[in-house]
Amino acid sequence: MPFKTIVAIIQSHDDAERVLDCAISFAERFNSHVIGVHAEALPVAYTSAVGFPDTEFIQVASEANKERAKSLAALFSSRMNTAGRPFEWRSHECYSGDSAHSGIASARCADLVIAAQRDPDAEPTATADIDALLFESGRPVLVVPHAGPSHSSYRRVVVAWNGSREAARAAFDALPMITRADHTEIFVIDPPDDLDQNMEASGAEIAAALARHGARVTVTGKASSGRSIDQVLQEQIAATGADLLVLGAYSHSWLRQLLFGGVTRTVLQSMPIATFISR
Structure with a gap:
């Protein structure tokens, strides 16, 4: 059975291009529909010096998250439009901010999930928790290496x-x-x-x-x-x-x-x- 529905887990700008290179290559090969999934963390309400939630920090963090999600959505849409492939973008907010956790429901209805290998030199939040996808989605996961080719002919x-x-x-x-x-x-x-x-x-x-x-x-x-x-x-x-x-x-x-x-x-x-x- 070919991979007709592909879920691409887009955690950050650090992994986005590599995941998209791979997902688009698969979509072109198998005539697939690609669903991009991204999650942002809900801002944590820190307490100010006088004991009240720091609302200014929450607002700044929230705006930064929205801008990052908007930027990744634009990148995803641009790449998919250029490739001429059908696509969807699904943006989430959760406490962990992990796109793999937020993408489990989407992954369960896909033929293949594509996610980036964890880069040991990147920030801990820059790549998604692939273990969660393996344990919870019931679907195969293609892990794109953080070094070397991001896509291949797989010959x-x-x-x-x-x-x-x-x-x-x-x-x-x-x-x-x-x-x-x-x-x-x-x-x-x-x-x-x-x-x-x-x-x-x-x-x-x-x-x-x-x-x-x-x-x-x-x-x-x-x-x-x-x-x-x-x-x-x-x-x-x-x-x-x-x-x-x-x-x-x-x-x-x-x-x-x-x-x-x-x-x-x-x-x-x-x-x-x-x-x-x-x-």
Whole structure:
């Protein structure tokens, strides 16, 4: 199923252009409708020296928030009009000011959500909480790297595979991209010794299933040899020249090691290519 409805999470000017580059590229490829979502924080009522709410501060903060939201809406509309794609803009106010939290309802009715990877050098409020989207929306999330290309042809795909429900969900959610790719590699870290007895975990069965959809698929296994899972993944990405990683979020074997406490640390902070995550 192609991605006909895309939600683009626009948290700030720091991530807006990268998210829009990616969202427009997808919209052109799949003839998609794009919904931009942005949230501003409700001003906190600080107390003045005489014990009353500082209404002047609240007013100044509120005006600044409105101007920022207006500026981002104008940027979004301009980019979408130039691309000639149908779109909507949804602006919210909430206590957290996090566009991911405010965008969950919109995301649940979309085929794909696009959000920016957290930039470790940016202000904490400059990027959205992607964990919230993964946990609460029930939809796949494409994470745009904070460094490197903001969009790509996604011609070489690596699917991290361990036979889990989450890995299967991610592989099939990513089918519109996998079937268009020049090559997809099912990548198994520490594959089982007896591949005939454990076809599911070995990747052979998912490779055959994807191939029936017309995907060009191979299976590769590699021993971790004491290295962390994220290190092995990044090495394989570099070795293959992959431009998309497909990953199931939270499973019950080695992927748990990567994603429990590692989603933010690795995939959402330092993975060098676009990462398609489902849960």
